[in-house]
Amino acid sequence: MIFRVMHVSPPPPPSRGTEEHIVSGGSGINNLLDKKYFTKNEIEQTKSLSLATGEFVLRSQKRYNKRLSVEIIGENGQEFKTFTRDVSVGGMNVEDSIPDWVAGYFKVRISKAGSKQLIELTCCLIENQIPGARFRLAILPLESVEDEKNLETWLAA
Numbered sequence: 004m005i006f007r008v009m010h011v012s013p014p015p016p017p018s019r020g021t022e023e024h025i026v027s028g029g030s031g032i033n034n035l036l037d038k039k040y041f042t043k044n045e046i047e048q049t050k051s052l053s054l055a056t057g058e059f060v061l062r063s064q065k066r067y068n069k070r071l072s073v074e075i076i077g078e079n080g081q082e083f084k085t086f087t088r089d090v091s092v093g094g095m096n097v098e099d100s101i102p103d104w105v106a107g108y109f110k111v112r113i114s115k116a117g118s119k120q121l122i123e124l125t126c127c128l129i130e131n132q133i134p135g136a137r138f139r140l141a142i143l144p145l146e147s148v149e150d151e152k153n154l155e156t157w158l159a160a
Contacts, residue, residue, distance in 0.1 A: 064093040067089060069089065070087060071087045071114065071115055075110075075126075077104055085097045085099040094142050096138055097138050105128065108143070109126060110123055111125075124142050124145075129141050
């Protein structure tokens with residue numbers, strides 16, 4: 004048995020919390036940041052929070068960890084091929100850094116492995132990325148909620 008002598012006693016274990024011991028506060032993300040204890044529902048909610056410009060922003064779209072083929076089409080017929088790390092109706096994170104010639108709005112073709120089905124979307128780069136490490140794309144809003152639901156269904160399948 005391996006052990007080590009500690010010259011200080013360890014802190015007492017935390018007491019088992021119940022709903023009555025949860026610090027109460029108003030609703031909203033800002034109040035979640037001030038709380039010491041969370042309900043199970045709030046824990047699930049905070050799992051989908053992302054850090055953006057120093058503030059927590061609730062993710063509006065479900066993200067899928069899928070490896071889809073991505074082809075970026077430039078204005079001069081240039082093409083860049085890579086794969087997604089993860090994707091949602093709002094955007095995607097790709098495996099390879101996007102070249103410098105990709106700027107503004109551009110067409111992106113997404114396809115699943117072993118499928119001839121192809122989806123073409125208009126995208127743009129997400130700002131505030133580390134220079135030389137351009138991996139994140141935003142998908143421009145689709146024309147209707149129905150189109151977004153169809154894309155969500157296609158990504159989930």
